[in-house]
Amino acid sequence: MTLRPSPVALLVLAVPAALALSVLVGSNPVPPGDVWAALTGGGDATARFVVADQRLPRTVAGVVVGLALGVSGALMQAYTRNPFADPGLFGVSAGASFAVAVAVAYAGVTAPAAYVWWAVGGALLASLVVVALGRPTDPRVPPTRLVLTGVAVGAVLAGLTTGISLSDPDAFERMLTWHAGSLIDRGYAVTLAVAPLLVLGALAAAATAPSLNAIALGRDVAQAQGVDLRRSDLLALAAITLLAAGAAAVAGPVAFVGLVVPHVVRWCVGVDQRRILGVSAVAGVVLVLVADVVGRVAVLPGEMPAGIVTAFIGAPVLVLLARRSRATGL
Amino acid sequence: MHLPRLSRPSRPRPSRRPRLALAGAALAALTLAACGNPADSATDEGGDDDREVTHARGEATVPADPQRVVVLEPVQLDTAVALGMTPVGAAVLNEAAGVPAYLGDDADDVQTVGTVTEPDVDKIAALRPDLIIGTETRHSALYDQLSDVAPTVYMASQSDPWQDNVRFTAAALGDPEGADELLEGYQERCDEIAAEFDTEGRTAQLVRPRDGLVTLYGPTSFAGATLECAGFTTPERPEFAEEISVDLSPERVLEAQADLVLVTTTDVEDESTIPPSITANAASFPELHLVDQSFWITGVGPLGGQTVLDDLERILSGS
Numbered sequence: 001m002t003l004r005p006s007p008v009a010l011l012v013l014a015v016p017a018a019l020a021l022s023v024l025v026g027s028n029p030v031p032p033g034d035v036w037a038a039l040t041g042g043g044d045a046t047a048r049f050v051v052a053d054q055r056l057p058r059t060v061a062g063v064v065v066g067l068a069l070g071v072s073g074a075l076m077q078a079y080t081r082n083p084f085a086d087p088g089l090f091g092v093s094a095g096a097s098f099a100v101a102v103a104v105a106y107a108g109v110t111a112p113a114a115y116v117w118w119a120v121g122g123a124l125l126a127s128l129v130v131v132a133l134g135r136p137t138d139p140r141v142p143p144t145r146l147v148l149t150g151v152a153v154g155a156v157l158a159g160l161t162t163g164i165s166l167s168d169p170d171a172f173e174r175m176l177t178w179h180a181g182s183l184i185d186r187g188y189a190v191t192l193a194v195a196p197l198l199v200l201g202a203l204a205a206a207a208t209a210p211s212l213n214a215i216a217l218g219r220d221v222a223q224a225q226g227v228d229l230r231r232s233d234l235l236a237l238a239a240i241t242l243l244a245a246g247a248a249a250v251a252g253p254v255a256f257v258g259l260v261v262p263h264v265v266r267w268c269v270g271v272d273q274r275r276i277l278g279v280s281a282v283a284g285v286v287l288v289l290v291a292d293v294v295g296r297v298a299v300l301p302g303e304m305p306a307g308i309v310t311a312f313i314g315a316p317v318l319v320l321l322a323r324r325s326r327a328t329g330l
Numbered sequence: 331m332h333l334p335r336l337s338r339p340s341r342p343r344p345s346r347r348p349r350l351a352l353a354g355a356a357l358a359a360l361t362l363a364a365c366g367n368p369a370d371s372a373t374d375e376g377g378d379d380d381r382e383v384t385h386a387r388g389e390a391t392v393p394a395d396p397q398r399v400v401v402l403e404p405v406q407l408d409t410a411v412a413l414g415m416t417p418v419g420a421a422v423l424n425e426a427a428g429v430p431a432y433l434g435d436d437a438d439d440v441q442t443v444g445t446v447t448e449p450d451v452d453k454i455a456a457l458r459p460d461l462i463i464g465t466e467t468r469h470s471a472l473y474d475q476l477s478d479v480a481p482t483v484y485m486a487s488q489s490d491p492w493q494d495n496v497r498f499t500a501a502a503l504g505d506p507e508g509a510d511e512l513l514e515g516y517q518e519r520c521d522e523i524a525a526e527f528d529t530e531g532r533t534a535q536l537v538r539p540r541d542g543l544v545t546l547y548g549p550t551s552f553a554g555a556t557l558e559c560a561g562f563t564t565p566e567r568p569e570f571a572e573e574i575s576v577d578l579s580p581e582r583v584l585e586a587q588a589d590l591v592l593v594t595t596t597d598v599e600d601e602s603t604i605p606p607s608i609t610a611n612a613a614s615f616p617e618l619h620l621v622d623q624s625f626w627i628t629g630v631g632p633l634g635g636q637t638v639l640d641d642l643e644r645i646l647s648g649s
Contacts, residue, residue: 053606
């Protein structure tokens with residue numbers, strides 16, 4: 001057992017590798033030497049544009065989205081004690097998609113940079129509605145009602161989104177990549193706009209993390225151990241909502257990352273929720289960056305949205321894991 | 331389940347037959363004497379009022395001079411309005427926006443009957459059309475339902491050369507010569523602009539921002555063909571041999587360069603609708619103009635073509 005390379009160590013090595021790939025590889029090939037020149041302020045205009053205007057900002061966006069999805073997914077699975085829970089369960093992604101659909105259809109919004117406020121608003125509003133409708137009155141009760149409410153509200157919003165898109169198929173053809181989840185053309189302004197949400201979400205996640213191990217044993221046990229369930233729930237809900245809303249606002253609804261990452265991580269690092277949370281954050285970053293890089297070169301001269309790549313990677317991994325029942329239990 | 335279906339096609343007829351019979355009797359003396367076509371009138375109830383149209387589904391008998399036409403494709407709406415045969419109903423690309431504004435006042439009264447991809451059969455039936463024109467590639471599944479409402483003819487595909495689709499629509503409406511006139515007018519306007527601005531040998535590229543990606547339209551697209559018709563050349567790309575457009579990663583946006591670059595938008599006054607990847611390379615796009623996508627992209631047809639050419643002339647005289 002001690003001879004096996006630690007998955008965590010491998011993951012730590014994977015981060016710089018993914019960052020390097022994200023800066024070096026793209027749909028417009030730039031030799032590594034020119035990339036270096038562009039990074040240090042030299043090089044020709046094209047290389048500087050490709051590296052400094054395109055790859056660096058979307059790498060930053062990818063890091064932020066990966067962190068947010070990894071952490072919110074891990075929190076969601078711990079909080080609901082469901083190994084297949086997704087951070088979108090509280091209506092966050094559906095709310096973001098619905099708001100962006102409204103923006104495109106009725107407010108004439110066309111650029112991903114302008115979607116961000118709509119997405120944040122929609123995501124937060126939808127999750128507030130879900131929490132208001134489904135919050136358990138007794139903190140010892142598992143949050144099943146919350147999850148069901150989230151699924152119901154999400155389904156309603158998804159239906160409305162489809163309705164809007166059917167009334168204006170042309171506009172929605174233009175925003176297909178957003179709906180798949182993508183980092184194309186995400187400038188620093190987009191990431192910066194949601195940074196406050198993500199910082200707040202990360203703080204809430206850090207504050208609730210210590211109680212997660214007790215909650216994983218059962219909510220009655222946690223209360224017996226002196227965990228303040230109301231405070232812990234509030235922090236967990238705030239963290240999940242803020243992080244998932246931030247991720248959806250930057251990239252759109254990226255599929256599977258928040259679901260698969262914590263799942264795989266749990267299988268690798270064991271049952272300590274604090275470790276799962278931290279490692280999920282790092283693994284989320286690696287998965288999103290690699291998916292984005294694959295998407296950039298998959299359909300030249302165009303690009304495939306990262307969300308389609310994560311679905312391609314995520315779905316088979318999920319099926320494999322679901323079949324290993326020993327590893328999937330919480 | 332079969333009974334109501336069988337009885338449906340005959341539903342409109344009982345109300346029409348007495349009228350037809352009356353009208354037929356009243357007109358018989360006049361028309362027979364005037365046109366001298368007794369062979370037709372002997373065949374069935376339609377008489378002179380009918381003609382045959384060959385379309386994507388075979389042959390259809392349609393009124394010789396249709397009065398209440400419903401069209402399900404933008405090029406059909408544009409052509410019908412251009413011919414002065416404004417339809418009573420049309421499927422539109424965007425229900426919120428309705429009938430495109432570039433069609434002018436004539437088209438104000440056209441009722442929308444759902445979207446081009448999802449026409450609403452009930453709304454169509456409520457307009458009591460006497461002719462429906464649709465598109466096989468889009469509305470194939472609706473043919474039987476629509477035929478129950480009114481004689482229906484289908485254009486083969488919206489991807490066919492648009493001028494062929496204009497000719498088909500005019501023929502379905504009973505005015506094939508009208509199409510030739512409209513298309514000649516378009517060609518003359520092209521030649522005028524080509525001569526006036528000496529466009530020969532200059533390149534032009536239409537760019538459509540699409541959620542971060544940029545889509546370049548090629549010479550077989552409606553806008554690309556119109557630019558070429560006006561004397562411009564589209565910068566060559568291997569993809570244009572088979573596709574009307576190609577999606578580019580923003581990293582490759584410099585491949586969109588041309589002597590004249592036109593970027594489509596919903597608001598030509600709003601410069602923020604130019605994609606950031608193009609703004610970042612402003613020096614590489616010295617001749618760049620925002621153009622209205624409602625006719626540059628979706629205005630397929632003779633009126634849309636004239637509107638595009640007017641816009642092109644405005645841009646060229648301004649620069």
